[in-house]
Amino acid sequence: MTQRYPAALTAMLALALAACSGGKAPDGLPAGLPVAETVNGQPVPQVLLEALARGRELDLSVPEQRERALKELTDYVLLAQEADKQGFARDAVFAAEVEISRLQGIANASIVRIRNEATIDDSVLKGEYDQQTARAGSAQYDFTQLLFDKEETALAVADEAMSKPFAEVFDAWRGKALQAGAYPGVHLNQIPEPLAKVLATLKAGETSKVPVQTPYGWHVVHVTATTPFTPPKFDDVKDGIRATLVAQLSDRRLEKLRSDAKIEVATPTTTEPAPPAPADAAR
Structure with a gap:
């Protein structure tokens, strides 16, 4: 399975190259590594090309994809050399942008390593x-809900739903709700536990008699259908x-x-x- 790397990896490649000049190996990489190419006398290690290819999900054994990876890596090298020549790093803002990208790259690569070793x-x-x-x-639910930030508003809506069709109540209150919508095929472990407990007690066509409080607010829910569910x-x-x-x-x-x-x-x-x-x- 191909490992997907964060976008910040690209910045790390450029940063490693920005630190080197002449024929010196990039900082942080050991000397004597196999070379993928040499740009203006600067050796570019094969491991950098491989890292870029992983990040872009390119197969280096395919000539067209290898050429694409090499072109991108070459561009990084040329821009890093130009930045060194022009002295861009003397500008604090430029240097800070480079450093934050380096830190992001190290952090993301470290998370990948930690997860791979777990x-x-x-x-x-x-x-x-x-x-x-x-x-x-053992069931999945199709339900509609109105979500409010205040309990008193939700109570008024729940009371109204006891004497009117829920579709009519939904249309009347949807514009005043924090959230209003229909949710098909929901499993109880996909929603907050207080809401799941109430949903499990309702049959198709029933509405919660009182609002349900979760960290998101106060829910008034109406079950439209239930179907049996067999877990994978x-x-x-x-x-x-x-x-x-x-x-x-x-x-x-x-x-x-x-x-x-x-x-x-x-x-x-x-x-x-x-x-x-x-x-x-x-x-």
């Missing part, structure tokens, strides 16, 4: 699968469950790094851009 036993995946299928229930087999969704759990693990690791770090926020300041280079130096 191991989760199949028994854990099966336990998560069992929990999800239990929460999903464990082997068919195992990889997706693993990806979700790995993402949660990496998020928790980042949260721990943040909580363990000593962070001191400075008083906001404005950085003045450096004066432009003299005309003769630019030439």
Whole structure:
């Protein structure tokens, strides 16, 4: 399976090349690596071409795709060389944009590495699968809802729905709701738990008698249809469950790094851009 890299990877390639000049290898890469090309005397390692190809989902064994990757990488090298020649990095704003792209690239590549190195036993995946299928229930629901920010408004709507067709109530209040819409084929594990509990008690054609509160507001829901639901087999969704759990693990690791770090926020300041280079130096 091809690994999809973040867009910031492209910036990392250019940044690695911007740090080098002449025949020197890019900073952060060991010397003596196989070379993909040489541009104005500067060797460009094959690993950079491979990284770009992964990010663009290009197959280097296909001549046309290799040519496309090489052209893009060559452009990065030429622009990095020009930036070095013109002294663009003397400008604080330019240097800051380069540095933030470098940090983004390192952060994104680190997340990919952390996730690739995470191991989760199949028994854990099966336990998560069992929990999800239990929460999903044995039915899926087509329902319509009106969402409000105030309980008193939602109560008025719910009361009105007890004596009028819900379609009529929906049309009358949809313009005043935070959200109004129809949702087909919803499983109970896809919505907030308070709403799921109420939805599970309703049959087709029924409306919630009182509004349901969730972090999003106050919901008035009307079930239009229910159909039986058979969960997919464990082997068919195992990889997706693993990806979700790995993402949660990496998020928790980042949260721990943040909580363990000593962070001191400075008083906001404005950085003045450096004066432009003299005309003769630019030439």
